[in-house]
Amino acid sequence: MTLPGFPDAMPVAGFLGGLMIGLAAAIMLLGFGRIAGVSGMLARATAIATAGAPRALAIAFVVGLPLGAMLVTLVYGGVETRFGAGILQLIGAGLLVGLGTRLGSGCTSGHGVCGLSRLSPRSIVATFTFMASGFATVGVMRLGGWL
Amino acid sequence: MRQVALALASGLLFGAGLAVSGMADPARVRAFLDLFGAWDPTLAFVMAGAMVPMAIAWLIQQRMTKPVACNAFDLPGTRLIDGKLLAGAALFGIGWGIGGLCPGPALADLLIAPFEAGIFVVAMLAGMTIHRITT
Numbered sequence A: 001m002t003l004p005g006f007p008d009a010m011p012v013a014g015f016l017g018g019l020m021i022g023l024a025a026a027i028m029l030l031g032f033g034r035i036a037g038v039s040g041m042l043a044r045a046t047a048i049a050t051a052g053a054p055r056a057l058a059i060a061f062v063v064g065l066p067l068g069a070m071l072v073t074l075v076y077g078g079v080e081t082r083f084g085a086g087i088l089q090l091i092g093a094g095l096l097v098g099l100g101t102r103l104g105s106g107c108t109s110g111h112g113v114c115g116l117s118r119l120s121p122r123s124i125v126a127t128f129t130f131m132a133s134g135f136a137t138v139g140v141m142r143l144g145g146w147l
Numbered sequence B: 001m002r003q004v005a006l007a008l009a010s011g012l013l014f015g016a017g018l019a020v021s022g023m024a025d026p027a028r029v030r031a032f033l034d035l036f037g038a039w040d041p042t043l044a045f046v047m048a049g050a051m052v053p054m055a056i057a058w059l060i061q062q063r064m065t066k067p068v069a070c071n072a073f074d075l076p077g078t079r080l081i082d083g084k085l086l087a088g089a090a091l092f093g094i095g096w097g098i099g100g101l102c103p104g105p106a107l108a109d110l111l112i113a114p115f116e117a118g119i120f121v122v123a124m125l126a127g128m129t130i131h132r133i134t135t
Helices: A011-034 A038-045 A056-074 A087-103 A108-117 A121-143 B001-022 B028-033 B040-062 B082-101 B103-108 B114-134
Strands: none
Touching: A011 A108, A011 A121, A011 B001, A011 B040, A038 A056, A038 A087, A038 B103, A038 B114, A056 B001, A056 B103, A087 B082, A087 B103, A087 B114, A108 A121, A108 B040, A108 B103, A121 B028, A121 B082, B001 B103, B028 B040, B028 B082, B103 B114
């Protein structure tokens, strides 16, 4: 199904995938009493963070992410991953995402999915900030002719 | 063991959801942020979908005394909105825009697109380590 005016959008697949992501986060919350924040789980799994979820849990969760995506790739016979960024761009972006998510205590999953649904004021502010910053960054790239 | 299996199941479902929703595709994520280009609203539908189970889960959580698979809830209690939160989120947003990748999709892409996702993830871990050693 497509959205009128947005031929590339995937509203139904997006919503369904979103339900799966929300369910995964709900398992973490009700099963382990924890926020399914990917940046936090990754920091914990790699022992960059010294506090947080038990390491075995964090490692299992982090390992599940590529396996889950791989399963869908096998079932669908391929999933699109258009990077379109050069190596230097990927390195710069990765550094900023790693530093920023630790400094700001969360990313799209922890602040976005978990925090917004909890109506946490802190997460609402964080999500609004990284969204605005993302819009501004891509806007500059677009208007500057880099995209 | 049961705990590890449940955490793995959560990660699997999360990763599968990212792939199904198109969020494993950095170009699609960046297109959501690209208001002056061919804007793609898919990410908004993903967020809306994710809100449904989580809103219900928070309601259930309020009536539970402890989680199903362990002894106590360990949830962020701070309500502090400070410079660190704002600066961190702003830096994260810049990186997100440049690469079209946030931590979840970057990890989810590790087996599908190991080269690009691998470079990003190594840089992301370096960024996390920089934060660790400077604070």
